[in-house]
Amino acid sequence: MEHVAESQRLEKFVYDDDITRKFVFATVLWGIVGMLVGLIVAFQLVLPWLNLEIEWLTFGRLRPLHTNAVIFAFACNAVFAGMYYSSQRLLKTRMFSDMMSRIHFWGWQLIIVIAAITLPLGITQSKEYAELEWWVDLLITAVWVIFSINFFLTIRIRRERHLYVAIWFYIASLIAVAMLHLFNNLVIPVSLTKSYPIYSGVQDAFMQWWYGHNAVAFVLTTPFLGMMYYFMPKAAERPVYSYRLSILHFWTLIFLYIWAGPHHLHYTALPGWASTLGMVFSIMLWMPSWGGMINGLLTLRGAWHKVARDPVLKFMVVAITFYGMSTFEGPLLSIKSVNALGHYTDWIIGHVHNGTLGWNGFLAFGMVYWLMPRLFQNTIWKPQWVELHFWIGTIGILLYIVSMYVAGITQGLMWRAFDPKTGLLAYPDFVDTVMNIRYFYWGRALGGTLYLTGAILCGINLYMTWATRTKKEYDEEIQEAPALQNIHFGEMKTPSRLRERGAHVADIAYKIEALIQLYWHRKWERLPLTLTVMVVIAVGSASLFEIIPTFAIKSNVPKIASVKPYTPLELAGRDIYVSEGCYNCHSQMVRPMRAETERYNFPTVDPNASFASQSYSKPGEFIYDHPFQWGSRRIGPDLHREGGRRTDDWHYKHMMNPRGTQGEVLVENSIMPPYPWLAHKPTDFSILPKKIWAMRLLGVPYTLEQEKTSIQHAKAQAKEIADRIRMKGIPGKHEDKQIIALIAYLQRLGTDILKEYQNNRM
């Protein structure tokens, strides 16, 4: 047989390390940028003047930039670097298409640059880690698809029969991220800068945290575990402790993770059973996580003495230890009663940074230092800096997380403390609870500074190791192996049609044609496919048992007759709230606990009224909220019952400067940023009909009449509010300004349900 003979010809190939070099540079560069933005927002919380009264630089807009930069620019680029390097070697083949690898690289960097521009401009969907607007999401999808095709086709042309477990983790990441990204970003675009998610309220919150938690799972955990299973044996120069355990780790982890999302929504308006489901699976997650940690650490069996000498191993050992710490803490925080204390506090911020700075950051840096001499074929410029980076980084993490634990638990306890003598809240003034933790905010900022300094050392070292390399052309190790592509071409069902026609197409077209025609009949050929299908079933089963009931059980969201859609002006105000990123500091979800219903009571209701204690948020109150604004951290107070708490002019002054002016002190120690531009920037009235149209499409019961008259209606309501604040002595003409729309929204918040109570129960 001709193709058998052909297949025995030896073929030469080299791994594509240029793509790894690119991603390594991007990792460190964006890492420094993302951490710097993080440090700026950390300082803004102790020195609010650092918001500089510049809209692009306020906390609410920079915080999403920080999270997006460190997750999608730093961590993802590290993942891509690790994947390109390890996959080619584990599969013993060059990437299927160099061109696709380049498109992936440059496409991803383009997305990062777009994020760095649009987020400070306030262009956001307001879903945490899914803030980028719809057209950027489309771009992400396109790049991800190209990356995935390239990756799967590389598996297809591999020279190694078995797929090493790292590749499994990569496959799971590719599939799950695609699924999460698609389902959480289903929106109706209104313009290039605005869209509304198809889900609302409870369901939107559920989808968001299904996404949010699995972003932790499939962006920050599984690909990093894949890297751990490759680079740890590399650095330790011995195989993983137990390969069997690694496979068990893989299946249990991907099966369990996908269910855990609802633990972000304990005691919210999410149905109790979903919350319990999330809790149970989160607790179970502890086991595979620790199995993986032990497996990683025991890879060093008999080689612990190397750790003392080798900073790369130090980074990795500490990274894996932090993986263990944060995966112990995660299940702990998902226990409802613990969560009741920790939720909305800095404890969560501490937990997150335990995982990201410790596990992701240190594994990434360990990998970068391991790769540096190999990729640049040069010794590391300043080896002693690596050791230094390790130590200041470690001290930085500890300072950061300890500060956040103390701050979080302190504030959580203060929120719920009652004065035993009066039986009333011990700290009714929210700002008191903020003032109490400001020293820990300084501690965090200092920890962050140390960590960033380490990253900068890494950046300089990386650049100099590259710049001082002696060879401008890298030596490329040439591998020899039986010619695989010929096997494929030999197996084509029919001769190449492209060749027959003498078509002038790029070589990649022949490759694709050959692949399309392949028989997929042998076991090793089906292996990646089988694995992929099993992964889809594992992550998809959660949709079956968690997502469908959440959406389908009618009693999850009992209707409340008096809850009505927002007026056009309030809708405009809500969109400003979204765009300014107020949700980064304010929740809109009063939990059913006395400490909460006391603090976030119905401001306009007599405390003796029969329903006065029922100010906790009900699922039916959010049905027109596209997107939901429940938030995840209370740097400021909850705002769900804000409507009617303050006067319009108070809001005006507070938004202009929360601390007040020289003449009039408002909230002396507030750390909220000022928003003076809201008094100058005009509200976009002209887009309102389009917005109402989109809302109607989503099932919000506006009439066609309301859509058509939305502009007049909004202007009339704006005039009323503007007149009221003018009468209170605030000069200027504000009816067409954003501040008025925002006030309209704030005054509406959480008030609809009162009518229901007043009609039924009084």
Added chain:
Amino acid sequence: MRISEIVSNASRSTLWVEMALVLFFTVFVGVIFYLWFLIKPEALERAAQMPLDDLHPQEPLTLPKDPHADHAHKGER
């Protein structure tokens, strides 16, 4: 009957939690069984060596003599 009705009428709301748990334990037991009884230890050992050699496949994929038979390699997935 629509899905929403079926799901809403399911008698107890914890049913979903219980079903999810049963599903998980089935998968868990399945994976354990597979790992300890179906797969050969040598295959696991070979696989574990993979990251340590970037040049040579542990088990190279060359075309078998008879391209339609794949019996030469057995005992692992």
